[in-house]
Amino acid sequence: MAKPRATRRPAADKPALTRERVIAAALAEIDERGADAFNLRNLAERLGVYPTAVYWHVPNKNAILAEVVATVFRDVAPRRRSGEDWRDYLRKLFQRYRASMRRHPNVAPLVGAHLVGNLRIDFDFVEGVLGALADADLAGARLVAGYNAVVAALIGFVVQEFSPIPATEAQEWQSAVQQRLLTVDPQTHPVLAANLPLLANQAFVLRWQNGSEAPLDASYRSFIEQVIAGIEHLRAQG
Numbered sequence: 001m002a003k004p005r006a007t008r009r010p011a012a013d014k015p016a017l018t019r020e021r022v023i024a025a026a027l028a029e030i031d032e033r034g035a036d037a038f039n040l041r042n043l044a045e046r047l048g049v050y051p052t053a054v055y056w057h058v059p060n061k062n063a064i065l066a067e068v069v070a071t072v073f074r075d076v077a078p079r080r081r082s083g084e085d086w087r088d089y090l091r092k093l094f095q096r097y098r099a100s101m102r103r104h105p106n107v108a109p110l111v112g113a114h115l116v117g118n119l120r121i122d123f124d125f126v127e128g129v130l131g132a133l134a135d136a137d138l139a140g141a142r143l144v145a146g147y148n149a150v151v152a153a154l155i156g157f158v159v160q161e162f163s164p165i166p167a168t169e170a171q172e173w174q175s176a177v178q179q180r181l182l183t184v185d186p187q188t189h190p191v192l193a194a195n196l197p198l199l200a201n202q203a204f205v206l207r208w209q210n211g212s213e214a215p216l217d218a219s220y221r222s223f224i225e226q227v228i229a230g231i232e233h234l235r236a237q238g
Helices: 019-033 040-047 061-073 086-103 105-113 115-119 123-135 140-161 170-181 190-199 217-237
Strands: none
Touching (some): 019 040, 019 105, 061 086, 061 105, 061 115, 105 140, 123 140
16 A cells, blocks of 8 residues: 655644744754855755745844854853952853853854854853953953953964864875874974974864864863963053
């Protein structure tokens, strides 16, 4: 007996298309395909709608990317507690940001290289950083300098750590990087050669895996303390 033909689900059974569904699907697309491969055609296909339907909820691709960045940033800023030391607040901020990007590593380049994300990032994040630095007695130009240093440090390390490896011929590329490291000449680059066992795949420029497969946990903890030490130095100048 022939099986009955599958019938298309009635439109009434489909979940309503909302702004929240569009952004969630966009984040899932970027998680799977990467930011460079993201396009509205694939997004609409994932949602089961025509591309024009997406525009009823989000006006353009840049707006979608901005919302994706805002989603990843949503829980990054810790709630500031009365009397909390500014150093502890910054430590938590750095760790929470990296944890969020570790869940969505393909979003990291959007934060570091696309200003469109500025459109939707919650001011709670900005206020949290500024409040911590104000508690460190930074004001005026030193507050601006400290804020820029914290944000650049926060984003820069993580963008480097989670940079995507080539989407095609990844194994060949990884093998080529490893083979290149074997050619380091101790006469020409003595410090690199002596420390290569420690640096290989655990140091920027010398890696063939990103932070999703080879996280730089110890380096990141040290990095946070170096940033805090820099703020301490800026504070002392006042």
